[in-house]
Amino acid sequence: MISALWVMVGISLLLGAVLGYSAIKFKVEGNPLVEKIDAVLPQTQCGQCGFPGCKPYAEAIAKGEADINKCPPGGEDGIRKLAELLGVDYKPFGEGAGPKAKAVAFIDEQTCIGCTLCLQACPVDAIAGAAKQMHTIIASECTGCELCVAPCPVDCISMVGLPESIQTWKWPYPVYALAQPQTPTREMPKS
Amino acid sequence: MRTLDHFHGGIHPAEHKLESSELPSRIAPLPSLLILPLHQHIGAGAKVQVQAGDHVLKGQLLASAQGMVSAAIHAPTSGTVTAVQPHTVPHPSQLPGLCVHIEPDGKDQWIDHAPLEYRAIPKSELLAKLREAGIVGLGGATFPTHVKYSLATDQRIQTLVINGAECEPWITTDDRLMRERAAEIVRGIEVLRHLAEPAETLIGIEDNKPQAIAAMRAACAGSDIEIVTIPTLYPSGGEKQLIKILTGKEVPSGGRPTGIGVACSNVATAYAIHRFVDHGEPLISRQMTVTGNVRTPQNIEVLIGTPLEELVRLAEPLPGATGYILGGPMMGVHIDDLRLPVVKGSNCIIVKSAKLFPPAEPAMPCIRCARCAAACPADLQPQELHWFSKARDFGKTQEYSLFDCIECGACAYVCPSHIPLVQYFRFAKSEIWQRERETQAAEIARERHEFRMERIEREKREKAERLALKEKAATAAKPAAPIAAPVMINPDADPDDTLQMRIDAAMTRAKEQAATAQPRNTENLTPQQQAKVAEIEARRAKFSELASNAGADDESSKKS
Incomplete structure (x- = not known):
């Protein structure tokens, strides 16, 4: 009886030690x-x-x-x-919060005063410019987030939709008319 | 006699080759206008080197290759560049692409050019020259030839396959080319053999072209190039299918033929290489079949950039055209507009009529007969791919090897429900590419954002470090300060009190600064100026006195 107890205690201590060690050794950093x-x-x-x-x-x-x-x-x-x-259910967008067509920011260089406010707002450093120098958008890096539009004191930034090019063109989803179902002419066998 | 292998599936569509294959090919007259798209090949578009108003000679470079997978574009005749602007290009999207527009001057004057002694130069140089000459695969895929033959040091080519199968209905360009210019093609093949150093060279030709086979046999007599007659079966002209038939080797999914020791080029490519090596001419013209609803279907050697309109006119179109197919009926692009130019990849233009190409029968639901799977030359399951594409389940389409589909159209041809299967596969492929592009863009944006956050952190840290350094420098300079301070404001203060010492030092500095400062403008005045100042001061005092009195008056009047 006692020996059985000791065996169980021994096993649990051993397993506990293994688990404790692996919790430290194989700790996952971050989520x-x-x-x-x-x-x-x-x-x-x-x-x-x-x-x-x-x-x-x-x-x-x-x-x-x-x-x-x-x-x-x-x-x-x-x-x-x-x-x-x-592993959750699909949830549609809320009222008025749908996706927009892809666009990139555009700086009207006539109006730009070189204040650098948009440079500070851009999260991906896609605006080239310096204080009192004209700024311009690096269109290939622009993600279209619109964060630079609001800070501009002279409202010279607008969002320009990207035109479809041969490189970005996609084959359309095939749409075609199905044949009209024909009424069966064959007589049903009478049982 | 070589034992031939065979690929899975395949179909026997009506050939329609005799219409155009019996007339000798002719050379098209100079067109009134040439439109040369900068992107005529797989890979990066060429970089334009001319501008509107330039006069160019025949064979002059218009746009140079940029990047490894790219090819140059040359002027097909002498004339004036009228514009470099977008124009509709032969692409299923019918969208405009950047094109060089040339108005021929009618002189057809060549730029200086000379044959190339290709055996005397290193292979890398020859490959670079092929790139500069704009040579691409003319079988349809327009894959730059120099890339195909740029072999890794450990790669050995066992078999060089020359593709003369030409399996697609209606098209007869390779047939005519082999009949008329067999010796020239063999000259080009010699260059490819020099590049690839294969153990064997095979030319695969379908048995529906007996004259071409005879002509090539005669041209190859005495050499170790073997002409292999293969049974007519669509799509045996597909690169992977032809390799399977001739060598029994299968190109692995996602791999290239060079990976299994096979290189494959079209007979028209070999001919273009011959023109370059033996005459110094870059790729500026090609053979095209003009057929379908025309009076004289035939093959025409045409300058690249010629508007299709002018090409079709040479074959005298008959009334009742219902549209055009650029390429063959199985894989070609259906177009309505003939203002498109001929590009390097164009091999055929078919004029459609209601009789020759009746409208597609209405589609019916899939009945799961799996006839498409039996016909598929890539050994895929088109019915499964169809369902997954239709449901937009793109992950599953990739699991079923969508990208091994060569879009040959055999599945749609045999479908008893007339489902446009290839359209579904093209749709799914372009959706997957689009997603791939978006994922890449997101990855770049994430990197840039993380770099920016790191940069902002670094700038903050550097600023703090700079401030700390300044502070340190100030404290290091501190012992000198008390000596420079002769006046102690508070003589009772502890001389070791750093705050007090600092204040003293600051006061001293302020005094010194005041002493060295410029004199104020009220000092060192002349007597006249002093008098004037006194006068103004007096007036000001008077006004303030009056004002205060008036205020008092107001207040008193309010009180009363």
């Missing part, structure tokens, strides 16, 4: 879920979700503090991917 969510987000860093960037939004989703339908640039596909990743 891997945040990285996974962040990988799904479009990285526009636009703050339309109410968080200062994609990573903070990912962290909020991981903690369960934010809904998955707060990212308009990600589109409905983005919500679907998040829903799949988190």
Whole structure:
């Protein structure tokens, strides 16, 4: 009886030690879920979700503090991917918070006064310029987050839609008329 | 006799080759205008080197290759560059791309050019010259030839396959080329053999081209190039399919033929290489079949950039055209506008009529007969791919190897429900590419954002460090301060009190500064100026006195 007890105590101590050791040895730094969510987000860093960037939004989703339908640039596909990743139901965008067509910022260089306010607002350093020098958008790096539009004191920044080019053109979803079902002419066998 | 392998599936569509294959090919007259798109090949578009108003000679460089996978573009005749501006290009989107527009001057004057002694120069130099000459694969994919033959040091080519199969219905350019210019093609093949150093060279030709086979046999007599007659079966002219037939080797999914020791080029590419090496001419013209609803279907050697309109006119179109197909009926692009130019990849233009190309029958639901799977030359499951593409389940389409689909159209051809299967696959492919681009853009944006955050942090840290350094310098300079302070404000203060000493030092500095400062403008005045100042002061005093009196009066009046 006593020996059985000792054996059980011994086993539990041993297993406890193994678990305790592996908890220290194989400790996961940070939350891997945040990285996974962040990988799904479009990285526009636009703050339309109410968080200062994609990573903070990912962290909020991981903690369960934010809904998955707060990212308009990600589109409905983005919500679907998040829903799949988190094992929750798809949730449509709220009223008036749908995705917009892809656009890039454009600086009217006639009006720009070189105040650098937009440079400070751009989350991806896609604006070239210096104090009292004309600024310009590096269109290939612009994510279309619109964060530079509001700070401009002379309202010289506008969003310009991207025209479709041969490189970005997509084959359309095939749409064709199905043949009309014909009424059966064959007589039904009478039983 | 070589034992041939065979690929999975395949179909036998009506050939329609005799219409255009029996007339000798002719050379098109100079067109009234040439439009040369800068992006005529797979890879990066060429970089334009001319501007509007420039006079160019035949064979002069218009746009140079940029990047590794790219090819140059040359002027097909002498004339004036009228514009470098967007124009609709032969692409299924029918969207405009940047083109060089040339107005020929009619002289057709060549730039200086000379044959190339290719055996005397290193292979890398020859490849660079092919790139500069704008030589790309003319079988349809327009893959730059120099890239195909840039082999890694450990790569060995066992078999060089020359593609003369020409399996697609209606098209007869390679057939005519082999019949008429077999010796020239073999000259080009010699260059490819020099580059690839293969153990064997095979030319695969379908058995529906007996004259071409005979001509090539005659041209290859005495050399170790082997002409292999293969059974007519669509799509045996596909690169992977032809390699399977001739060598029995299968190109792995996502791989290239060079990976399994095979290089494959079209006969028209070999001919273009011959023109370059033996005559010094860059790729400025090609053979094209003009057929379908025209009086004299035929093959025409045409300058690249010629508007299709002028090309079709040479074959005298018949009334009743319902549209055009650029390429063959199985894989070609359906177009309505003939103002498009001929590009390096164009091999055929078919004029459609209601009789020759009746409108597609209405599609019906898939009945899962799997005939498409039996016909698929890539051994895929088109019915599965169709369902997943239709449901936009792109992950699943990739699991079912969507990207191994060569879009040959065999599945849609045999479909008893007339479902446009290839359209679904193209749709799914371009959606996946789009997503790939978006993921890449997001990755770049994330990197840039993280770099920016790091930079802001670094700037903050550096600023703090600078301040700390200044502070340190100030404290280091401190012992000198009390000596410079002769006046102690508080003589009772402890001389070791640093705050007091600092205040003293500051006071001293302020005094010194006051002493060295410029004299104020009220000092060192002349007597007249002093008198004037006194007068003004007096007036000011008077006014203030009056004002205060008036205020008092107001207040007194209010009180009363």
